[in-house]
Amino acid sequence: MSDELAHDLLWQADGHLTDVALTALADGEVALLSPAAASHAEECDACARRLGDAALFSTLLSEELAPVLLPVREPRQLPVAALLAAFALAIAGSLPVLIELPRWLLDVPRAVLVHTPLALRVAASFLKVISAAGPSLLLVWVTTTLVLAGFGLWVARSGTRQVEWKEAHR
Ligand SMILES: [Zn+2]
Numbered sequence: 441m442s443d444e445l446a447h448d449l450l451w452q453a454d455g456h457l458t459d460v461a462l463t464a465l466a467d468g469e470v471a472l473l474s475p476a477a478a479s480h481a482e483e484c485d486a487c488a489r490r491l492g493d494a495a496l497f498s499t500l501l502s503e504e505l506a507p508v509l510l511p512v513r514e515p516r517q518l519p520v521a522a523l524l525a526a527f528a529l530a531i532a533g534s535l536p537v538l539i540e541l542p543r544w545l546l547d548v549p550r551a552v553l554v555h556t557p558l559a560l561r562v563a564a565s566f567l568k569v570i571s572a573a574g575p576s577l578l579l580v581w582v583t584t585t586l587v588l589a590g591f592g593l594w595v596a597r598s599g600t601r602q603v604e605w606k607e608a609h610r
Contacts, residue, residue, distance in 0.1 A: 450477045451525045466495035551596030
């Protein structure tokens with residue numbers, strides 16, 4: 441099945457191509473033309489000239505129509521109200537954390553004081569092992585230290601939560 445236009449649509453009575461055929465060619469729709477019509481457009485000077493006009497017209501038309509078909513959008517105003525609402529919601533959502541944060545930060549030094557001796561003892565024993573076994577255990581030591589620090593923070597945090605719970609239910 442061919443997309444070619446009918447013979448009547450391609451050829452004028454005088455043996456040259458129709459405006460329809462030349463416009464299709466100018467728009468790059470070569471498949472719409474029969475091979476004979478396409479080769480005529482290349483060989484015939486008169487049709488080549490008309491093809492040039494058709495191509496120019498096609499370009500001008502699309503340039504003229506582009507602003508009409510694709511209207512330039514008005515630069516939209518910043519949705520200040522929506523942004524403010526979203527901002528307020530975000531603050532409200534993080535309010536519990538923000539309220540808890542200072543108390544938690546105040547509790548950190550106490551937790552560090554409580555847990556540091558244990559951590560130091562563990563670290564000291566690891567240092568002894570490292571000095572005996574060599575630098576290959578350094579990675580293990582660093583990892584363990586980080587895990588211990590994380591565990592200490594976790595304990596401090598859950599401890600704070602328990603105190604709060606007890607205070608709330610007294
Ligand atoms: Zn011709």
